Amino acid sequence: MNTHMTTVILRPAPLAGMTLVLVMLVGLWQIGAALMHWDALIFPRTWLDFREGRLTTTLEKQLDQKLPMRAGLIAAANGVRYLLLQAGGDQVQVGRGGWLFLTQELQPDANASANQAERLALIAQVSGALQRRGVHLMVALVPDKARVYAPFLVRACYPAWHQGRYGTAMTALKTLGVDTVDLLAPLKEAARTQEVYYRTDTHWNQTGAQVAAGAVAKHFVAQGLTLTDTSAWTSTQAPVAHERNGDLIRLMGLEPAPHWLRPAPDLEAPQHTVANSPSTAGPAASLFGSSATPVVLTGTSYSLRGNFQGHLQQALSARVLNAAKDGAGFVQATGDYLNDEAFQTDPPQVLVWELPERFLTLPLATDPIGPDWLAKHQLGDSRQPRP
Numbered sequence: 001m002n003t004h005m006t007t008v009i010l011r012p013a014p015l016a017g018m019t020l021v022l023v024m025l026v027g028l029w030q031i032g033a034a035l036m037h038w039d040a041l042i043f044p045r046t047w048l049d050f051r052e053g054r055l056t057t058t059l060e061k062q063l064d065q066k067l068p069m070r071a072g073l074i075a076a077a078n079g080v081r082y083l084l085l086q087a088g089g090d091q092v093q094v095g096r097g098g099w100l101f102l103t104q105e106l107q108p109d110a111n112a113s114a115n116q117a118e119r120l121a122l123i124a125q126v127s128g129a130l131q132r133r134g135v136h137l138m139v140a141l142v143p144d145k146a147r148v149y150a151p152f153l154v155r156a157c158y159p160a161w162h163q164g165r166y167g168t169a170m171t172a173l174k175t176l177g178v179d180t181v182d183l184l185a186p187l188k189e190a191a192r193t194q195e196v197y198y199r200t201d202t203h204w205n206q207t208g209a210q211v212a213a214g215a216v217a218k219h220f221v222a223q224g225l226t227l228t229d230t231s232a233w234t235s236t237q238a239p240v241a242h243e244r245n246g247d248l249i250r251l252m253g254l255e256p257a258p259h260w261l262r263p264a265p266d267l268e269a270p271q272h273t274v275a276n277s278p279s280t281a282g283p284a285a286s287l288f289g290s291s292a293t294p295v296v297l298t299g300t301s302y303s304l305r306g307n308f309q310g311h312l313q314q315a316l317s318a319r320v321l322n323a324a325k326d327g328a329g330f331v332q333a334t335g336d337y338l339n340d341e342a343f344q345t346d347p348p349q350v351l352v353w354e355l356p357e358r359f360l361t362l363p364l365a366t367d368p369i370g371p372d373w374l375a376k377h378q379l380g381d382s383r384q385p386r387p
Helices: 012-036 047-051 054-066 070-085 112-132 165-175 184-191 206-222 247-251 308-316 332-338 341-345
Strands: 092-094 100-102 136-142 179-182 233-237 242-244 266-268 271-275 295-298 320-322 350-356
Touching: 100 247, 112 136, 112 165, 112 350, 136 165, 136 206, 165 179, 179 184, 179 206, 184 206, 206 308, 233 308, 271 308, 295 308, 295 332, 308 320, 332 341, 332 350
Parallel strands: 136 179, 136 350, 295 320, 295 350
Antiparallel strands: 092 100, 233 271, 242 266
């Protein structure tokens, strides 16, 4: 008599189905637990409250607040959605091979051409005003992750309505006299053999940041720019790689979920860049530090990820002050720096403005910019050039 051993392997779909049932059961138990504290729930008591929906709205809010496992249940439900449907919610598109993309990079923008022209005109105004102050503006245009890694999109194709956006912006900025660094070509070339963006995050990784910093430094040389204060910098890397859950995991609502319910995290050994010798710069002059800094970096969270500032210091052999901010949008970080005493008393030689491509075609009204924005940031024509 032969005895056969059967091995049962749970595939993702059945496993997700079992999880969905479990989530529903736990959810019912949670609602029951909340209703057991009936006397702690506050109900609207009038007919008008019921007719206008305040009864159900108030009850929903109180039940929501009293569910002790609410966050875990939501994360589990989002994980089931990801496993069953390969869906990431409204803000994230799930691509191939564990790649996640920000939906905003893939959506069409109404009046895109007019919006882009308006934003580029403002950049040109800032460039001209800075030039009159003796400051060279260099725009570092960051391409969409979805553009660089289009083959990993669901349809393996970057949207047609954004196809020409990067090239058009580069050409227009140069026509307007704005010094602009092309980061798309070096990032796409590097992406052929290595990953230059995080899979689970919007931003470039340490490799991509290093490639971008190298492109900026190469552009410095091509423009014949020389810095008055130079020094050597060295980047070191931690010996152990750690898991790094990106912002797209958080936007999918999967941060509290177990690993098997979400995409695999990125692995990264953090890098740190230090000067080879102690800095001779003076004490901090303001919020942004010493005014003796030859290069200032402004922009968005890209400048705060992947050790971009460190790589830029090493590539330029110069100290770089990082005035970028998380969630700064198109102009906030740049405007804050231009209002700071360090810029007003002793502006830098070069201002590197890092700018994500996806902002270019959004309405300018979405940013806190009024008709007197340049004047408010003390960039009027009355300013005299720095000697």
